[in-house]
Amino acid sequence: MTSDKAPLRVAVIGMGPRGLGALEALARLMPRAARPVTVEVFDTGAHPGAGPNFDPEDSPLCLLNTPLRALDLGAPPGGTDRLAGFAEWSGSTDPDSFPARSLLGGYLAARFDALVSSPPEGLRLARRSAQVTALDPVPEGWRLRGPEGGFGPYDEVLLTPGQPATDPDPQLARWQEHVERTGADLQPAYPARALLAAAEGWAGQTVAIRGLGLSTFDVLRLLTLGLGGSFTAGGYVASGREPARILPFSLNGHPPAPKPQTATLDAAFDPTGAESAAFDAALAQALNQAPGAALERLATALLPPARRILRAMASPDQPEPWLETEQHDPGAQDKGTPLEVLRHGIAMATGTAPPSAGYVIGQIWRKWQNALRQGFNPARCDAATAAAILGFDEGLKRFSYGPPLRSAQELLALVEAGRVDLCAAEDPSITLTERGWSLSTAQGAVPVHAMVDGVLPAPRLDAVTDPLVAGLWQAGQLRTLSEDLGAETAPDGQLAGAPPGLCLLGRMALGSVIAVDSLHDCFGAATDRWAEGLCARHG
Secondary structure, three states, X not given: OOOOOOOEEEEEEOOOHHHHHHHHHHHHHHHHOOOOEEXXXXXOOOOOOOOHXXXXXXXXXXXXXXOHXXXXXXXXXXXXXXXXXXXXXXXXXXXXXXXXXXXXXXHHHHHHHHHHHOOOOOEEEEEEXXXXXXXXXXXXXXXXXXXXXEEEEEOEEEEOOOOOOEOOOHHHHHHHHHHHHHOOEEEEOOOHHHHHHHHOOOOOOEEEEEOOOHHHHHHHHHHHHHHOOEEEOOEEEOOOOOXXXXXXXXXXXXXXXXXXXXXXXXXXXXXOHHHHHHHHHHHHHHOXXXXXXXXXHHHHHHXXXXXHHHHHXXXXXXXXHHHHXXXXXXXXXXXXXXXXXXXXXXXXXXXXXXXXXXXXXXXXXXXXXXXXXXXXXXXXXXXXXXXXXXXXXXXXXXXXXXXXXXXXXXXXXXXXXXXXXXXXXXXXXXXXXXXXEEEEEOOEEEEEOEEEEOOOOOOOHHHEOXXXXXXXXXXXXXXXXXXXXXXXXXXXXXXXXXOOOEEEOOHHHEOOXXXXXXXXXXXXXXXXXXXXXXXXXXX
């Protein structure tokens, strides 16, 4: 590429998987770009490209919830010296395995390093290990400020903040104040190595886990395998270093259903091409309807594949009543004790029991996640409709974002060994004590020595404490579609209400985008639209 134009200057703040996906999308466009581009990456982490959620140095006990066979991050940019795909790079050979998050993080960091060391012609990449705490619009574009000084100006700034620091919810805030007063032990689920270090002092104690989602399975592995325990064909073998009793709990007490065990079992839930085309059309219509009509339209698209699959798998369930309830009261139709739900989920994932209507619909919805993003993200719809569709997607995550079967089986083994107790799983009353907490159960109050928080904060801009995001919010350069949604952005990530050249991708834009808690979204159409918009705006 040759050009006598001055380089376009771009700052990318945050370099996790989504920031990496944006850089790679830009790199693929460079052969037809009209001017060179200089990108400065601002990230204080030790492994840019991986981010904190996939830290290569963290515990290998934390697993992805996507099997190797379904992990498609696209080919990294480059010529004949292009970095290999993840399976080849890692040496993984079992397509049904769920790789460690840290292993994938090592690969993402290697992709970043490969792009920096050998960028396409016209693209210059540099990294600054500096924190950015403020952005200032100036006539030349944007200037950045932080503890290390000022930077810029830049023609454009891209924010990929992941989950920035946020005010605790009322329950967590109360617990934090309690810890300050009493010295009780309250730990976040991540980073895993910090939790493991704290857990070394929990041998023989009773520990509770707030949350019964994907992070809880990581926490359980850390508190057992991480402390020397092992799983065998006969069950769990304790080391003596782990807690004596672990009590996970959530609002409904139901663990998420694991994904189908093998590619063959998973293929039984594939929608047909015609069914997927019907969903695309239904989504396009739903985005222009009122909330109730929009959900009804999506439910109508789910019915044909759900009926077909339930019949083929000899399930007596009917999808119509299940979907009717799901639209108005997600999860209300899920029956059974936490242990019964866990056993049934394992049976459905292994194919030893016919699937329920919820399980079938959740697997179909999982397979339509890319189509959901491709239809929802570039469109603009009424805030109430966006919130309704987001709520429907979030509710189905108990089936569509399920853990590896292995993790569910380990939870069952721990219950059978008496190490995990589900007696307080369903929204227990919790009181603060001089030494920690007390959880109410049918058998009476259970004193708890330590608490692990496994709940991910909601992406509410008014609760963010990160100085950069909070400053933009207070300055009115971030605005929301509604109180419960994230920042309003254009399809290419440009922030509504901000001066030109400020873009945001990812979770903090939830509402303008959907299904963002996925690696596939980090390397998908959203980053392509950002790169194409950047090049289009600057010729």
